[in-house]
Amino acid sequence: MKHGVAILGATGSIGKSALDVIERHPDRFRVVALTAHSSVSALVALCARVRPDFAVIADPARESALREGLAAAGLPTECLGGAAALSSAVTAPGVDTVIAAIVGAAGLVPTLAAARAGHRILLANKEAIVCAGGLLMDAVRTGEAQLLPLDSEHSAIHQCLAGTAGTRGGVRRLILTASGGPFRTRTELSEVTPEQACAHPNWVMGRKISVDSATLMNKGLEVIEASWLFGFAPANIDVVVHPQSVVHSMVEFVDGSVLAQLGTPDMRTPLAYALAFPERVASGSDTLDFLALGALTFEAPDYARFPCLRLAYDALRAGPAACVWLNAANEMAVDAFLARRLSFLGIARVIEATLEQAPLQAPHSIDEVLQGDASARRKAGALIERSA
Numbered sequence: 467m468k469h470g471v472a473i474l475g476a477t478g479s480i481g482k483s484a485l486d487v488i489e490r491h492p493d494r495f496r497v498v499a500l501t502a503h504s505s506v507s508a509l510v511a512l513c514a515r516v517r518p519d520f521a522v523i524a525d526p527a528r529e530s531a532l533r534e535g536l537a538a539a540g541l542p543t544e545c546l547g548g549a550a551a552l553s554s555a556v557t558a559p560g561v562d563t564v565i566a567a568i569v570g571a572a573g574l575v576p577t578l579a580a581a582r583a584g585h586r587i588l589l590a591n592k593e594a595i596v597c598a599g600g601l602l603m604d605a606v607r608t609g610e611a612q613l614l615p616l617d618s619e620h621s622a623i624h625q626c627l628a629g630t631a632g633t634r635g636g637v638r639r640l641i642l643t644a645s646g647g648p649f650r651t652r653t654e655l656s657e658v659t660p661e662q663a664c665a666h667p668n669w670v671m672g673r674k675i676s677v678d679s680a681t682l683m684n685k686g687l688e689v690i691e692a693s694w695l696f697g698f699a700p701a702n703i704d705v706v707v708h709p710q711s712v713v714h715s716m717v718e719f720v721d722g723s724v725l726a727q728l729g730t731p732d733m734r735t736p737l738a739y740a741l742a743f744p745e746r747v748a749s750g751s752d753t754l755d756f757l758a759l760g761a762l763t764f765e766a767p768d769y770a771r772f773p774c775l776r777l778a779y780d781a782l783r784a785g786p787a788a789c790v791w792l793n794a795a796n797e798m799a800v801d802a803f804l805a806r807r808l809s810f811l812g813i814a815r816v817i818e819a820t821l822e823q824a825p826l827q828a829p830h831s832i833d834e835v836l837q838g839d840a841s842a843r844r845k846a847g848a849l850i851e852r853s854a
């Protein structure tokens with residue numbers, strides 16, 4: 467039987483890679499639903515390509531444009547609009563697999579809906595698990611869903627832990643690798659532009675995650691994600707800079723063994739791994755050419771030049787409320803940086819000042835997470851205004 471797939475964030479970088487892998491295996495997968503935020507014409511083009519049953523545009527003001535676009539293309543795809551309709555896409559008839567590839571906390575509610583529906587969730591949307599790790603993991607357990615990571619680092623760890631049969635006792639630490647981003651060797655960061663920050667040396671990605679990679683907040687969010695996904699304390703999760711992005715992450719065991727997963731930097735590999743798990747299917751990625759690679763190098767992250775990584779560890783130690791605030795402040799600061807309303811160095815300053823006001827009390831419901839997110843956005847917004 468074919469798996470019915472819903473792709474949240476189909477018009478983005480992960481969404482496009484996901485469709486590339488899915489289309490290689492028409493015998494295994496059928497696309498049932500696609501969603502986007504506001505890119506109507508891109509969504510219509512994808513619908514013409516894969517003919518899903520449902521298309522959702524989260525911006526309600528664009529629903530009629532989507533409806534007209536689908537009709538003009540002669541497509542029978544059912545059209546829905548508004549953020550609430552994202553959850554309808556993941557619970558639509560025929561869906562059993564959800565690719566969570568919305569950027570930001572906006573992906574949290576539909577990802578939770580997928581967990582409650584008992585689906586297989588392929589998680590790229592790290593902000594969702596950073597904001598509500600405990601609630602999401604609970605929903606996965608009670609909904610009898612399955613959560614598989616798409617981040618290449620977490621996919622690597624998932625693969626390295628495969629032989630541990632669920633026992634974490636033999637693991638000494640998780641080692642997340644980081645490319646170091648476009649400014650790994652640049653000392654002067656005060657004049658950085660959005661174009662420079664988005665020019666990642668190894669990966670082509672959406673603008674928000676590209677800036678997160680440049681500040682190393684991406685790695686910080688991934689430390690929090692790893693803690694929730696695999697159940698390790700921050701003291702057992704290390705970050706190592708590995709500029710070639712070939713070793714995607716590693717697991718060190720108490721006997722001294724270290725397992726690593728390697729591959730070319732291509733998101734279609736973790737996508738194919740998660741889509742077919744526990745089987746293996748072709749992804750379209752290139753073979754790793756060891757002879758052309760030469761050396762693989764490793765270095766320590768520079769916490770002084772990239773304070774966002776330290777801020778993420780601090781938030782993880784402080785607890786779930788701080789993680790909500792960290793993520794919200796980061797989303798606001800990155801938006802402002804991309805809109806040239808905040809400097810590159812201002813991103814960490816805004817996050818640090820916002821975090822100082824974060825409550826200690828952990829959120830107990832999704833509503834409390836969303837309230838915390840809104841409060842943190844207000845504080846961060848005011849700080850950004852003041853810094854302009």
Ligand code: NDP
Pocket residue numbers: 474475476477478479480481501502503504505506524566567568569570572573590591592593616617618669670671672673674675733
């Ligand atoms: P993109 O910016 O390329 O795409 C984001 C997608 O989310 C688009 O489809 C966009 O729609 C949609 N979207 C944005 N805002 C909203 C909203 N408020 N409501 C509903 N949909 C929304 O991002 P990426 O594909 O690069 O990243 C997606 C997620 O995957 C992020 O969490 C990122 O950290 C993670 N990730 C990405 C990797 C990569 O290689 N790109 C690697 C590992 C993780 P529209 O086009 O209409 O704006």
